[in-house]
Amino acid sequence: MKLNSFLDMHTHTRYPGKSFVKELDIEKAAKNGGYSEILAMPNSVKIIDSIEALMEAREVDKKLDIKIHRTGSLTKGLQGKEPIDYREFIAQGVFAFTDxxxxxxxxxxxxxxxxxxxxxxxxxxxxxxxxxxxxxxxIAPPNDGELLTPIHSSEETEILQRDLHLVAKYGTRYHAQHLSTKESVNLIRDAKLNNLPVTAEVTPHHILINNKNIDTSNGKYKMYPPIRTSSDQVALIEGLKDGTIDVISTDHAPHTIESKQANFKEAARGVVGLESAFPMLYSSEMFELNELVMYLDINPRKILSELGYNLNNSNSFEWKSCNKKFYTNSNPKNSLFEGMETLLETSGVYV
Ligand SMILES: [Zn+2]
Incomplete structure (x- = not known):
């Protein structure tokens, strides 16, 4: 089966700046998962809060055989204290800003x-x-026990609610990243009913697992937002199916295996996801193929092109049926899905 390549709206490249991730690993992870374009987050080793840092990132981006779109930070150094110069970023073709x-x-x-x-x-x-x-x-309640700090749903929804109020007031184009709670889905649904200029995303891990059987001795389950209850999971799936949530984004976040093997409190936040997203979503049989194409290809392209990003023509990948276990082929391998059954695989080469 030949499919158009996907566009991921939430990838951490780690460069520019010196990191343990090899630049080519991002290209490899993307292509192994059927992606040819990504939107990179600005919290790289060198934070993208200046044109200088943006140019340094682009020097590397252009060496890779995938197209990388850039975002700028909302505030200097992601510190939440001082805005950056958005106008000069927009003049450089960067339209989305996030901390x-x-x-x-x-x-x-x-x-x-x-x-x-x-x-x-x-x-x-x-x-x-x-x-x-x-x-x-x-971690999300009720898994916090005595040693871990709970992340209540309200941490997400209070900010989201405040933001939607500002969107209503100023008409600012807004995209809610990696939603995790049922209340958030309801807030976005209402905002869309009120014709506010909002879109939203969810990650494959928030769709495919819930916190019923999370092993809190295992740092691989540590991420933000945390994996929540089955009723949140159901609401996120319903949100996708009824068009409240527009896209599935990976939040691909490379971390060393050592930093994930630390105890839960100390473990780094995040998992890689470019390679596993489509095979795991497809194999879950929760969605029709045309729904996944909508969430991974059509809607992300629509959102970024409407913002002003200059997209590449799609490449294609050939996906073959299989019945085997999924293992990450690029580095690092801090995936949640190692060893899970998969029904599809691709060779990671454009056809
Ligand atoms: Zn995030």
Whole structure:
């Protein structure tokens, strides 16, 4: 089966700046998963909050055989204190701004930024996490036990609710990143009913697992937002099916195996996801193929091109039926899905 290549709206490349990830690993992970384009988050080793850092990233991007679109940070150094110069980024073809990994929390600054970005014709992409700058948590209740800090649903929904109020006030284009709660799905559904300019995404891991059987001694389950209850999982799936959530994005986040094998409290947040997304979603049999094409290809392309990004023509990948276990072929291998059954595989080469 030949499919158009996918576009991931949420990848961490780690470069520019010196990191343990090889630049080519991003290309390999993307192509092994059927992706030819990605939107890179700005929280690289060198944060993309200046044109200089953007240019340094692009020097590497252009060496790779996938197309990489860039975002700028919302605030300098992702510190949540001072805006960056959005206008100069937009002049360079960067239209989306996010402090992803962290949230824009300060209400007064948020007001100023939503207003400014609306005037400049850009978009706010938000990672919603109320306590990220003060007391970041570890895991969703009820798995927190005595040693871990709970991340309540309200950490996400309070920021989302505040943001949607600003969207209604200023008309700012807004994209909610990696939703995890049923309340968030309801908030976005209402915002769309009110014709607000909002879109939303969810990750494959929030769709495919819930926190019923999470092993809290295993740091591989640590990510933000945390994996939540089965009723959140069901609401996220329904949100996709009824068009409330537009895209499935991977939040591909390379971490060393050592940093994931640490105890849960110390473990790094995040999992890789480019290679596993489509095979795992397809094999779950939760969605029709045309639905997955909508979430991984059609809707992400529509969103980015409407924002102003200059997209490549799609490449194609050949997917073959198989019945084997999935193992990550690129590096690193901090995947949640190692050893799970898969029904499809691709050779990672454009056809
Ligand atoms: Zn994030």
């Amino acid at each position: 992803d990994g962290l949230s824009l929390v300060d209400d007064n600054l948020a007001e100023l930024i939503f207003k400014t970005i609306k005037n400049e014709d850009g978009a706010v992409f938000q990672h919603c996490e109320k306590n990220c700058h003060t007391s970041p948590g570890d």
